Amino acid sequence: MHFSVSKSIARIIAAAGIAGMAIMASGASAQDYPDHEVTMLVGFNAGGATDVIARALADQMEKALGQPVVVVNKSGAGGLLALNEVARAKPDGYTLMLSTATPLTASRSEPEAPTVDDVEVIGIVNLDGSAVLVKADSEFKTLDAFFEAAKDKPNSVVMAHAGVGGSYYLNALVWEATTGAKFKYVPYGGGSEIYPALAGGHVESASAVLSPAKQLIGSGQIRALGVSSAERNPSFPDVPTFKESGIDLVWGAPKFVIAPKDTPEDVIAVLSDALDQAMNSEEMNEFWAKTGYEKFYLKRDEATQYLQNAQKSINEAFANADGK
Amino acid sequence: MNSLDLYMLGWSNIFSFWPLLLLFVGVIVGVIFGALPGLGATAGVAIVVPLTYGMDLNASLSLLLGIFCGAIFGGSISATLINIPGVPAAMMTVLEAYPLARAGKAGLVLAVSTISSFLGGIFSAIMLAFFAPLLASWALRFGPQEYFMVALLGISVIVLISGDSMPRALFAGFLGLLLATVGEEALRGFPRYAFGVTDLRVGLHFIPVSLGLYGMAQVFNYLIDEARSGQEPEIIRSLGKITLPFRRVLSLLWVVPRNAVIGTIVGALPGTGATIGAILSYGVEKRISRTPEAFGKGHLEAIVATETSNNATIGGAMIPLLALGIPGDATTAIILGAFILHGVAPGPTLFLQQPDLVSSIFVIILLANVIFLIVGLAGARIFPKLLSIPKNILMTIVALLCMVGAFSVHNNAFDIGTMVVFGVVGYLMRKAHIPIAPLLLTLILGPLLESNIQRAAIIDPTFIGFLTSPISLSILIAIIAMFAVPPIIQRYKSANALPVGEDKETTS
Structure with a gap:
């Protein structure tokens, strides 16, 4: 039996510190990014598929980043509450989200909802x-x-x-x-x-x-x-x-990591490397095999392209559905 | 596989250091979460589940199920002592437990609800190991028509908890139904009554609402009325006698089996849960009681019924999870995540391929019930004393816990605002002598009612299914019987009304 109790405790303390840290967070330059923990929002409750994937990914990304990556579940409105939060967050690389198709679909019924163009896509991890x-x-x-x-x-x-x-x-x-x-x-x-x-x-x-x-x-x-x-x-x-x-x-329905619009390029580069390291780790491959969730990894540019194409298909599908 | 295997194999898995320790810690944490207004079973399990991702499955299930069992039981403690259901599943217990506690029988109520919870939990664990595949396939027969009728039956319980004024109870019930429509509608996903506020698209979750109506409303009541008038409000300090005459014990035990069955079945239906189990048990118990007029004033049988039933839903909720891979309620949905993470896909073959795992779960639920039995019986003498702290401090703690609990549902500060607004609503309702339970009851059952009549209408626009399904038809007949009976109850009421809180056998 293996336990990661000390790590879990560290994570609780880290979670408790988020509020305080959020206030302290400054416009740190990319040289020292990240110098404190990174929040990864999930638009659904703990225990669901998105949460389970986010936590496995966060475990590996924090190895690469050298700072804790803390998963925060902000559930509701099919992920829209979490999406709003990441889209409005300070673009400093400390607030991320493991997004589902929400930015591709939410604007159909909520014109104000952020779309893929309103966020930075770091990479697709699962489909x-x-x-x-x-x-x-x-x-x-x-x-x-x-x-x-x-x-x-x-x-x-x-x-x-x-x-x-x-x-x-x-x-x-x-x-x-x-x-x-x-x-x-x-x-x-x-x-x-x-x-x-x-x-x-x-x-x-x-x-x-x-x-x-x-x-x-x-x-x-x-x-x-x-x-x-x-x-x-x-x-x-x-x-x-x-x-x-x-x-x-x-x-298929993709899950992808996003950051606020206008996050500095060098911060995005650090995050992309961390995601790359995480997705290529042995632990992550074991995770996909064990859970049956399907790995589908696209890096930033390919991922953005993929999602823009998906948006086109989705818009056509909506038009087709509404036009009947 | 020998059928006794399911009762035997798990002991060696659980009787080792970590699972036992985590089970013990889980039950204690669960009882605390349940007893404190604010954080309930679902929140408790959701907070802890990420910590279990690194454990093996037996250890992880010990902790999670320990919390689940402990919390549903713990909800009755605050229901008894401070008139706030610690978890929504205790909302019916409040109606009876608090009046008895005020009459000086807090210790007795706590002991009775502990033992009832224990018996309900044990019964459902045994059902789980014995009949899970059978019950699970039976639960599959529940389609939109059947679920609609279950919701309607639950809502018709309003008639039985109306207290003195039927119009006021119906007003609260319809208000709850109206509030249940807030949020995205199911067919097209467009917001209703959201007024352009994104946070309202989620709808009004029953946890912030119930924390406001029960918890925050009491805080306002204290601030506005009690504290200003300077009178020392009533705090339950006296334990009263904890013993009961033997004949009385027998008559209470007689209540257990039928409500254990109701709880297990309701638990096994995906989409329902402990609260609906307690609502239905309360309704059935009042309907068949020889002394329905004593309900609402402190009736031990009703407490036995609701507490047996809400704890029996736990084993029930594990039935479709294990036998079909389908969670029976919101808490087991989180527990399913733990299974998936460990590469275990629950389902029909689990009982054949991994009987030791099923057996472990049986053992965990059994032991969790034994642990809270000990904690609860020992605590029946201690818990009331904890409340002898000054009421201003107690109310501050209640207010804080209500905020934490409201926030924990979606990690969203908006829900704290919702909770406070419903605190005001709850305060005003009390002033106007409008009962609170019908509002919460319809808020919880409204979505079940609406979504299932919608589904039924889409699948079969003729609505004939409501009458051709034997299950749906039987429930419908039960509902009609329930409405035909109130006039008779009314006649009973005037004939031999009992004084408030008086329970002739316990005083003898």
Whole structure:
């Protein structure tokens, strides 16, 4: 049994000191960056996927930075509260966020919400392929038949998702824009409500992440028709990709590290190096293998490019959804 | 696999230094978190879960489940002694425990709620090991129609806690329903009643609201009325007799099994939890009680019912988590994170492939209940004395804890403001003799009600499912029966009303 009690205690003390430090934080020059701990905001509660990934990443980044990286959960409004905080924070590299798709989607219902252009992207770390799941006794056996049915008879196929602000609803809209299908959406309060609704046969299908459903898929209570990532998920070798099923789409919900706009370039360089070191560490690779979350690492420029392209697809998907 | 394995294998995992120590620490921390108004089970587990990322799974579960069990029990302590539910799950306990404590029976109430919590917890742990796969697959039959009916049943409990004035209780109930609509609506994600304030898009979380209504409102009451008038307010110092006649003990024990079953089932339904378990148990108990008129004035049976039930939801909530990989409530959702981090995917095969892990969880819940039984019974003599500190200091502590608790929900200072506003609302409601419980009850159940009728309407616009589902139909019939009965209760009330707090058997 290995414990990191002393480290945990150090982290509590560090967390307690944040408030004080925030006041003390000065416009330090990049030469001494970082000279105190860095805060990494998470827009969701402790224990969720984003939190678990953020904490693993923070552990490795603090080795590279030589200062503690403290994860702070500021949950609510699908991550918008945390996004607002990082977008308005002082651009000194001491406030970061492990963001989900929030900056790509929030401006749809909240015109004032920050977008990817309003923050600095340090890098993408994870992208979980989103899956089409159906109930066990669903008439649909293939992805192709599923989308065909939803195209031929619009609004006839029921699809559950984990909330309109969330990545998996967004994924479904992108599928609609790509395939011409139209679904009848049923909102649920999160992934943990989707899987029982499917396993109980209360909804026909759902857009959701694969890994939490591993056991339910294994026992035949839920079926996975396809996953929209580039390659098959190693933990689900039997689930084909969209491409293999003849749908030309590679898509997923990214998690990426962001900093406030106008963070000095040299500070960003330090952070990029730290992220690089963390993502290439043995510990991080072990983490991905153990948890089943999928590593997807893009550095700053590629990541920014990727997200801008994603924004285009998302805007088209929204236009397609609103134009019906 | 031998079915007894689930009861046997875990002992050796847990009976080693770290798991036992962490379990003990967890229960104590949990009881403190639960007893202090402000931080409850979910907040306690959320604060500690990052510390467990470096531990092995048995140690981590010992700490997390210890806190969970301790906190739900601890909530009854402040409910009894200062009229504030330490956790929302104790909101129904407050109605009965505080009047009895004021009548000088604080020690007895604490002892009774400790033992009831213990029995509820043990029952649900045994159910967990024995029937988890069965109960979990049964819970899957709950779709939108069934959840809607559960929420409706919970809301109809308002009728039973209306006290003297039905219009006032209904007013509070509808206010709660209205407040439950604040925030992003589910279908398109557009804000309702947010007035352009981003923080209001999140909606009004029931924790800051309940801390305001119960905790801060008392602080205002003290500042505005009691402190100014100079009169020494009542503090519960006297313990009273802790013994009960044997026949009375038997009649209380008789209440345990049905509420342990209610708690375990409600816990096993994803999306519900300890608070809803306690609400339903209170409703059922009052409905079948031979002395419903004694409810609300200090009724031991009701305390046994709510405390048995809310602790039984813990084992219940672990059932879908272990058997399906689906968390049963907000706290187990955090615990699921700990499983994933250790590379364990709970689900149908867990019972076959890792019976030792399931068994460890059974042992942890069992031991956690034993630990808080000892802490609670020993504390029944000590806790009331802790409150003999001057009331100005006590109220300062309550105000501070309410702020910390409100902030801890989203790490957002806005929620402190929400809490204070509802402190004012709670103060005014008390002045106007409007009961508080219906407001909180509908605020908690409102989203369950709305989201499920929405889902039901989208999936099946004919609404026929509400009548064709056997589960939904049975609950509907129960609700109708509940509404048909109040006139009879009314007749009972006038026929043989009991004086306040008087409990004929305990005084004998």
